[in-house]
Amino acid sequence: MATTPVYIICSPRPLVGKTLIARQLSEFLLLKNGDVAAFDVNLKEPSLLEYLPAITETADVDKTYGKMALMDRLIVNDSIAKVIDLGFHVFDEFFKMSEEIGFMKEAARRGVAPVILFVADTDRVSARGYETLRQQIPRNALVTIDNEHVVRGELPDSMAQGRILRIAALPAFLKTYVDRLTFSFTGYLRHEKDSSTELHQWIRRNYLSFRELELSLILQRS
Amino acid sequence: MAKPVVIVVGADKGGVGKTTVSRTLLDYFSANNVPTRAFDTESPRGTLMRFHPDITEIVDMTTTSDQMKIFDTLNAASPSVTVIDVRAGLLSPALASLRDIGFLDAAKSGQITFAVFHILGPSIASLDEIAETANFMVGAKYFLVKNFINDTQFFQWDQATYNSYFHRIKDATELTIPKLNEMAYEQVEVASVPFLKFVANKGTHDEAANYSFVLRGYVRHWLANVWSEFDRIKLTDLVGSGKPGARSGEK
Numbered sequence: 001m002a003t004t005p006v007y008i009i010c011s012p013r014p015l016v017g018k019t020l021i022a023r024q025l026s027e028f029l030l031l032k033n034g035d036v037a038a039f040d041v042n043l044k045e046p047s048l049l050e051y052l053p054a055i056t057e058t059a060d061v062d063k064t065y066g067k068m069a070l071m072d073r074l075i076v077n078d079s080i081a082k083v084i085d086l087g088f089h090v091f092d093e094f095f096k097m098s099e100e101i102g103f104m105k106e107a108a109r110r111g112v113a114p115v116i117l118f119v120a121d122t123d124r125v126s127a128r129g130y131e132t133l134r135q136q137i138p139r140n141a142l143v144t145i146d147n148e149h150v151v152r153g154e155l156p157d158s159m160a161q162g163r164i165l166r167i168a169a170l171p172a173f174l175k176t177y178v179d180r181l182t183f184s185f186t187g188y189l190r191h192e193k194d195s196s197t198e199l200h201q202w203i204r205r206n207y208l209s210f211r212e213l214e215l216s217l218i219l220q221r222s
Numbered sequence: 223m224a225k226p227v228v229i230v231v232g233a234d235k236g237g238v239g240k241t242t243v244s245r246t247l248l249d250y251f252s253a254n255n256v257p258t259r260a261f262d263t264e265s266p267r268g269t270l271m272r273f274h275p276d277i278t279e280i281v282d283m284t285t286t287s288d289q290m291k292i293f294d295t296l297n298a299a300s301p302s303v304t305v306i307d308v309r310a311g312l313l314s315p316a317l318a319s320l321r322d323i324g325f326l327d328a329a330k331s332g333q334i335t336f337a338v339f340h341i342l343g344p345s346i347a348s349l350d351e352i353a354e355t356a357n358f359m360v361g362a363k364y365f366l367v368k369n370f371i372n373d374t375q376f377f378q379w380d381q382a383t384y385n386s387y388f389h390r391i392k393d394a395t396e397l398t399i400p401k402l403n404e405m406a407y408e409q410v411e412v413a414s415v416p417f418l419k420f421v422a423n424k425g426t427h428d429e430a431a432n433y434s435f436v437l438r439g440y441v442r443h444w445l446a447n448v449w450s451e452f453d454r455i456k457l458t459d460l461v462g463s464g465k466p467g468a469r470s471g472e473k
Contacts, residue, residue, distance in 0.1 A: 064405040064436070071436045101439020 003113045004077045005217060009145075010086040010094070011119040012129035017147045018119050020178070021167065022048050022085035024203070025117075026055060027185045028210045029081045037080050039070060041094070042087035050181055061090050067097055075103075077111040091129060099136050113217060119145045120159050130159050140220055143213065149175075163216075165209050174199050225335050226296040227303045227461045228325075230317075233341040236310035239369040240341050241269045243399060244307040246448045247339070248274050249418045251303055253449075254458055260305040261292055263312060270307045272414050275426075283308065283316050293325060296334065303461050313340070317358040330361030335460060337363040339397075363460065364394045370401045395455050400447045406440040409433060417445050 009022045022038065026048070029036040038056040040048040049056045060066040074082055086094055098104070107114050116137050118130055133142055144159045148169035155164070170178065177183065178199070185203050192200055231244045244260065251258040260278040262268030268280045281288040283306075296304065308316050317338075320326050329336035340355060356364075410420050413433065421442045425431040452458075 064403055064440075068405075068434045068436045072434050075435045097436075100443045101436050102442065103439070106435060106439070 002079060003111045004079055004081065005214070006074050006082040006084070006107070006112055006114045007117055008084045008086055008114060009117045009119065010084075010091055010129075011121065012088055012091040012125045013119075013121045013123065014088045016119045016121050016150045017145075017167070018042075018087075019048050019051070019085055021117065021119065021145060021147075022083055023051050024185050024206055025210055026052055026083045028207050029083065030055065031186045031207075032211075033081060035080050036083060037073075038083045038085065039073075040085050041070070041090055042085050047087075048083075048085040059084075061094050061097060071098075071101070071103065074114075075106060075110055075112055092132075095132055095136060104137065104141070114141055115213070115217065116142050117145050117165070118142065118159075119147055119150070120155055121150055122154055122156055127156060127158065130156075134158075134162075165213060167206060167209075168202060170202060171198070174202075225333065227335040227337070228296070228329075229303065229305045229337045229339060230308055230313075231305065231339040231341065232308035232313035232316065233310065238341045239371050239399070240310070241273075241307055242371055243339055243341055243367055243369065244270055244305055245273055245417060246399070246445065247305055247452075248277070249416050249445065250449055250452050250457065251305075251461070252416075253418060256303055256458070256461055258303040258305060260307065262307050263309045263316075264307070268307075273416055283312060283319065289319065289323060293323065314354050317355055321358055326358060326361065332361075335363070336361065337365065337460060339365045339367050341367045341369050365397050365455065366394050367397045367399060369399045371399055371407070397451050397455060399451070400444060402444040403437070403440040406437040406444070409437050410441060417441055421445065 007025055009018050009025070011018055019042065026036050026038045036055055038048055038052060039059045040056050041059050041061060042048065043058070043060070049058055059070040061070060070084075074084070104114060114137075116133060118133055120126060120130070130144070139162060143163045143165050144155070146155050146164050146166045148167060152169075178185075185207075188199065189203055194200065195204075229247065231240050231247070233240055241264075248258055248260055258277060260270055260274060261281045262270040262278050263281055263283045264270070268278065271278045271280055279291070281291060283289065283292075292304065292306065306316075317326075325334070326336070328334045338355070338359065410417060413420060413425070413431070415424070415426055415431075419425070419428075420433060421438055423431050423433055423438060
């Protein structure tokens with residue numbers, strides 16, 4: 001049976017582009033598979049729920065009940081890819097819990113493939129967060145996102161060792177444009193006839209990166 | 223087989239988690255392939271009985287017939303370990319009756335291995351019991367169990383008072399049971415199965431169950447911590463079985 005990917009987008013820092021990446025990845029998976037389940041664990045920042053209300057559920061991990069509601073869904077191999085937008089304030093709590101309950105091992109046993117997408121930043125909190133993940137997450141399940149808009153080409157050495165996914169920076173006016181609640185990446189690709197625009201190319205490049213990430217996951221397992 | 227082993231789990235107060243500790247002991251021995259039987263003195267309705275019905279019998283420690291049931295079968299019965307869950311308030315009387323039937327002398331002379339798990343409550347009253355029970359404890363292994371499972375605050379104790387009691391008992395070993403997530407604990411209660419079966423997602427009769435993965439994870443993590451405490455005090459050496467480590471169910 002095929003494995004079900006679970007993408008967890010996380011960073012212990014606010015405003016590094018987690019939700020932007022979660023949005024794009026969700027739209028990409030929706031376009032490709034026709035189905036995706038997104039979870040918004042992000043009650044303080046601009047969040048995924050506002051952008052993609054049709055496919056997003058909120059979740060919280062403060063209380064045990066919330067943890068059960070979320071994790072018991074994630075651990076099911078139902079062939080629906082999951083995307084989790086993990087807010088910075090729950091970073092520690094989430095990974096502490098997942099270590100305690102043995103999430104990675106149980107996932108492997110059940111045919112679920114968690115992929116941790118760590119959005120890098122150059123500060124100390126990020127370095128510490130990355131170190132936590134490195135100890136806990138198998139090497140090939142941990143991907144560093146090099147968001148040019150945040151890192152500005154100076155990805156810390158420690159994070160440059162593993163797998164990396166690069167997101168190019170957008171000019172300010174395009175950034176405001178994609179940050180609109182009504183903006184849809186797939187919708188833009190469909191409706192914009194001129195495929196040479198910068199935004200068009202940027203979205204396609206990112207979709208291509210996601211596609212490669214997915215392929216490499218399939219290859220790893222076969 | 224080695225000498226018969228008797229483990230008494232008790233406290234003079236209710237609600238300090240005697241049965242929980244007894245349950246972890248039974249799970250521990252079953253995972254280490256040590257044949258075990260248990261007696262629940264909470265007659266007529268035993269909590270331990272509910273979780274481990276196959277190996278548990280309900281007895282009344284104060285009656286002679288039930289004392290015979292427990293102690294006359296020590297050598298005959300095939301299980302090498304006997305766990306006795308003593309009801310709240312009965313620890314000192316139970317130990318006294320053990321002394322009266324000569325059981326403590328047998329332990330002293332080494333015919334029987336005798337261990338007491340004394341579950342501590344959070345108040346000074348339970349320290350007085352330590353002094354009381356200490357009188358019986360020559361020749362027994364004495365374990366003082368600090369049970370954090372229901373969030374007890376032991377630090378409220380005055381350290382000096384605490385030490386003065388503790389040093390009264392020679393060779394007492396301290397043991398800590400960590401806290402288990404309340405919801406996970408509750409769910410195991412509801413399911414009425416041994417912790418091990420809960421972790422393995424099984425029902426009372428080994429049928430597949432559907433417990434929450436998160437709660438199972440918490441229980442597994444907690445149980446591993448409790449067992450590492452048992453490993454630390456070399457419980458399996460005490461009962462004369464093989465080394466710890468090669469047990470099933472723990473991954």
